[in-house]
Amino acid sequence: MKKIKVNKIRFWLNEKLIVTECLPSETALELVHRMGMQSVKEVCSEGDCGACTIAVGSLDESGFHYRSVTACIYPATKLHGTHVMTTEGLGTPDDMHIIQSTLYENHASQCGFCTPGIVMSVFALFVENLEPTLDEFKTALEGNLCRCTGYRHIVIAGEELIETMHEGIFSADVILPGYAGAIQEDLKNNKTVIEQVEREYYDHLPVDDYYKPTTLSDALDYLRSKPNIICGATDLFVEANIRREFKHRYLDISGIPEFNGIEQINSEIRLGATVTLDEAATNQMIIDNFPALCETVAIMSSQQIRNVATFAGNICNASPIADGTSALMGLNATVELMNSEGCTRIVKLKDFYLGYKKMEMREDELLSAIYLPIKEYGYSGFIKSSKRTNVDISSVNSCLSIDVKHDIIEEITISYGGVKECTALALETMEFLKGKRVTTELISEAMEIVSKEFTPISDVRGSDEYRSLLIKNHLKKHFLRMEGEEL
Numbered sequence: 001m002k003k004i005k006v007n008k009i010r011f012w013l014n015e016k017l018i019v020t021e022c023l024p025s026e027t028a029l030e031l032v033h034r035m036g037m038q039s040v041k042e043v044c045s046e047g048d049c050g051a052c053t054i055a056v057g058s059l060d061e062s063g064f065h066y067r068s069v070t071a072c073i074y075p076a077t078k079l080h081g082t083h084v085m086t087t088e089g090l091g092t093p094d095d096m097h098i099i100q101s102t103l104y105e106n107h108a109s110q111c112g113f114c115t116p117g118i119v120m121s122v123f124a125l126f127v128e129n130l131e132p133t134l135d136e137f138k139t140a141l142e143g144n145l146c147r148c149t150g151y152r153h154i155v156i157a158g159e160e161l162i163e164t165m166h167e168g169i170f171s172a173d174v175i176l177p178g179y180a181g182a183i184q185e186d187l188k189n190n191k192t193v194i195e196q197v198e199r200e201y202y203d204h205l206p207v208d209d210y211y212k213p214t215t216l217s218d219a220l221d222y223l224r225s226k227p228n229i230i231c232g233a234t235d236l237f238v239e240a241n242i243r244r245e246f247k248h249r250y251l252d253i254s255g256i257p258e259f260n261g262i263e264q265i266n267s268e269i270r271l272g273a274t275v276t277l278d279e280a281a282t283n284q285m286i287i288d289n290f291p292a293l294c295e296t297v298a299i300m301s302s303q304q305i306r307n308v309a310t311f312a313g314n315i316c317n318a319s320p321i322a323d324g325t326s327a328l329m330g331l332n333a334t335v336e337l338m339n340s341e342g343c344t345r346i347v348k349l350k351d352f353y354l355g356y357k358k359m360e361m362r363e364d365e366l367l368s369a370i371y372l373p374i375k376e377y378g379y380s381g382f383i384k385s386s387k388r389t390n391v392d393i394s395s396v397n398s399c400l401s402i403d404v405k406h407d408i409i410e411e412i413t414i415s416y417g418g419v420k421e422c423t424a425l426a427l428e429t430m431e432f433l434k435g436k437r438v439t440t441e442l443i444s445e446a447m448e449i450v451s452k453e454f455t456p457i458s459d460v461r462g463s464d465e466y467r468s469l470l471i472k473n474h475l476k477k478h479f480l481r482m483e484g485e486e487l
């Protein structure tokens, strides 16, 4: 037996208040099953299929919001202080919720295994946006797979729901159950801190502690013990579920106010470490200044993952094919690292990687913020080559930002992912292009240079030859886009 710390959490599950202890490695899926919510299904256990989608409601500066998340990779501790909705809380076979009945009447469910997850993704969409477009409906469902119905009937049901809402036949309370108002009030008034209790447990339980503080000083104190930082957990809990790789101790920084928020500081935009992909892509300052970043998020993962995953996690996971990292590097980002004393230092993202999964970050440091310089780019864009458009891993990705004055390239940054052991800049090509006039011949020469700059490997996502071709073609595509053309 060994001692572990379990977390005593308080949250609402549909209509019921839950106060329970959860293990440090427990997922939201395990917890809601333990509470009898059998509609939440498990298939892939890695956030890919959406069968386990739940809606998690929580309070932030802009009010109370519900977001879809994949429960299989969502740490149970994160449910503290939230309102969790599953289909059990929406309707029953005899008294279906409008989303359930519309799917049912349009034959949008056959075996039904995927249906509760689809219902909750659609619920999270409508509860936040009563009149979505069909594209928004499809985006909300990018992370929900269905093996047997085929998507046509699901889309038809979506069209009907959208039409019904546009006609104003129903109001918001047809989507959000009546009991939710009192629960939201309770959560606003009862902001309790997670209590930790020591328990004797079997030796083989891999995780000792999952600590989620709410103050910076508590987080920094704990950082001295060199824990594993966790934010959205969309990489870490996949590793835990699929590869059975658990870390000894987790420090969840998602509740630290100092690491949150997007703000302009002088001529830079600061993205706090806990800002999610979705928050970034819907922020007006990001939309206005960094459309390439929004473009990147739109083809990253699924809505459920974008609701919790962070750019900081994408950078620190140090995957050579991380999309967010490639985009940020191409936009000349810097990162702020904070140590356990609270001291910070700034490192350029282009200098952050020292090799495969090796970073310029000490054991007692964490990434506290990302800074993006605001520049008048003539063009900036992100390209991802993958087998599927959505919820797929890149074979090669790239980001190019350029400032051209009177046809002369004044500044250019080109980053690539999937071409070596870490995301990197195409330095020789950048050097070659800088100060030159943009012509067809110049682009052809640059394509030859960039193809020699990297020697990619072959793996399941592409052969070395294919990747080398992509490297060249991405560069051409960026220049065509810059000229307003597309391949």
Ligand SMILES: Cc1cc2nc3c(=O)[nH]c(=O)nc-3n(C[C@H](O)[C@H](O)[C@H](O)COP(=O)(O)OP(=O)(O)OC[C@H]3O[C@@H](n4cnc5c(N)ncnc54)[C@H](O)[C@@H]3O)c2cc1C
Residues within 6 Å of the ligand: 046, 047, 048, 073, 228, 229, 230, 231, 232, 233, 234, 235, 236, 237, 238, 253, 273, 299, 300, 301, 302, 305, 308, 309, 310, 311, 312, 313, 314, 315, 316, 317, 321, 322, 323, 324, 365, 366, 367, 368, 391, 392, 393
């Ligand atoms: C279904 C699915 C689809 C996905 N699709 C894509 C995709 O299309 N493109 C893509 O690039 N990625 C994708 N991912 C990977 C993942 O979502 C991203 O890498 C995400 O940005 C990670 O953020 P997180 O906050 O969840 O990280 P976490 O899982 O919390 O952490 C990831 C790593 O970073 C470290 N870390 C996190 N935050 C900090 C910090 N502030 N300081 C220091 N270390 C830190 C952790 O210790 C861990 O090693 C996908 C994942 C899933 C499950």
Ligand code: FES
Residues within 6 Å of the ligand: 041, 042, 043, 044, 045, 046, 047, 048, 049, 050, 051, 052, 053, 070, 071, 072, 073
């Ligand atoms: S079980 Fe597939 S996303 Fe959770």
Ligand code: FES
Residues within 6 Å of the ligand: 108, 109, 110, 111, 112, 113, 114, 115, 145, 146, 147, 148, 149
């Ligand atoms: S209805 Fe069978 S998987 Fe979707």
